[in-house]
Ligand SMILES: Nc1ncnc2c1ncn2[C@@H]1O[C@H](COP(=O)(O)OP(=O)(O)O)[C@@H](O)[C@H]1O
């Protein structure tokens with residue numbers, strides 16, 4: 001991809017939810033660009049609209065107005081199927097809950113994005129095993145999610161998010177269910193993995209203690225994004 005094209009570009013995103021007769025305004029004109037290789041965190045209190053914003057960026061929900069471009073191409077305005085194709089091609093995801101598939105083991109979960117995009121099992125397994133080693137779980141390949149600790153499950157989820165070398169990794173409070181020590185090491189690992197996969201990272205969190213490794217920190221408040229002060 002041309003390095004001067006933002007991997008993600010948003011213009012004036014507005015989003016509200018109708019709740020009975022009320023209109024809850026959540027995003028009131030959010031604009032920002034994310035360049036290839038950028039490591040950006042967005043902080044905001046619970047309820048400030050962080051997950052809403054990430055869902056929109058992933059094409060999982062419709063904007064009221066504004067635009068989102070991924071790799072220079074419009075995402076907003078596409079059909080849900082076309083948005084899913086963009087998501088698969090460009091993005092990896094990490095959620096607060098690991099969202100691993102319970103019936104598959106660690107290696108199968110990690111390899112899932114490659115398998116879904118048509119890679120053969122051998123090729124996927126090779127990359128999956130390398131990543132398992134890199135996240136320190138080389139000896140847990142055949143453990144199901146229920147046979148892993150919380151920190152281990154989230155490390156599997158980190159590996160899964162980068163295996164297809166996506167241009168962009170979106171992370172929604174990825175350490176929200178971890179204790180302090182596991183949270184800090186998961187963020188370190190996340191940054192290391194995204195450097196290795198050449199992915200930009202956009203993480204949203206309410207936790208100001210996790211921001212030191214990011215190049216840029218923005219704050220979401222009252223539906224607006226601004227440069228965060230006094231963090232990092
Ligand atoms: N589907 C929905 N319908 C109505 N209100 C919603 C919906 N999803 C979220 N909200 C409201 O929007 C606000 C922002 O939610 P969210 O984006 O989940 O915040 P955050 O992730 O920052 O905690 C909250 O007040 C929440 O109650």
Ligand SMILES: [Mg+2]
Nearest residue numbers: 050051052173
């Ligand atoms: Mg949230």
